[in-house]
Amino acid sequence: MPTGSSIRFADPTRWFSGALESRLFTVSKAGSNKFYAWDAHLPVGNHPHNYYHVNQGGMHSVFGHSNHSNLGGAQLVQAKQLRYLKIGGRVFLVVGVLVDTYQLTSAAADSVEQGNARPLVAQTVRTTGSWAMAWAGAKAGVLIGGALGVETGPGMVLTAIGGGIVGGFAGYLGADWIADFIYE
Incomplete structure (x- = not known):
């Protein structure tokens, strides 16, 4: 680049x-x-x-490409993979929001039932922390993955995406682990 x-x-x-x-x-x-x-x-x-x-x-x-030139060969394969990843990412985003909404609602009901705020606080920390840490982990993973794939040219895109996925999962699980200490 x-x-x-x-x-x-x-x-x-x-x-x-x-x-x-x-x-x-x-x-x-x-x-x-x-x-x-x-x-x-x-x-x-x-x-x-x-x-x-x-x-x-x-x-x-x-x-080395002019405007509106066609992608072919390995670039075409990578472009299709990127498109599928973007569509999959959007689907997982919507599913994640729905699942977190359900979990927060269930935690609120548990808090009311128990007369204790701990379930709702733990789930709120888990949800906000997981989204924030997944975002930060994905950003760091993209940087690391991109750096590891810098010599491969277009392959750098795929190593950056792979790093982002790994970093995002690590961030999410890290925040989930922290939230477990609140409500045990």
Whole structure:
């Protein structure tokens, strides 16, 4: 990656634009309009391209792809894997929110039944701590995984994702372990 650049797997500014997020990842150069992204969507407007393609501005010399060029070979396989991971991540996010809502409601009922706030406090610490530590662990895991895969080029994306998954689980389980000491 170019010096001073960053990589994003999601762009919150695009979430509420009225269309689904189609970017699989984006590499951008800080302080400039230069970017390189893998995208997955049908052609829009007068730019014909394949479903999986490159969007870029000002980074042709770095990555060797022109705007709207097709992804092929190993890059196509990785792009499909990233798309499935993003969809799976969204599904797990919704399931996680539903499960945590149920657990907090059950803990509140237990607290009322027992006349003791401990079950609700423990579950609140478990839930908020687990989400926060999973986020922090995923961030650290992406950095470590990306660093371990930096020599493989596009493979770095997959090692970064793997590191994020491992770090997220470690953070979640760590906060869960701490919450167990509150209510034992």
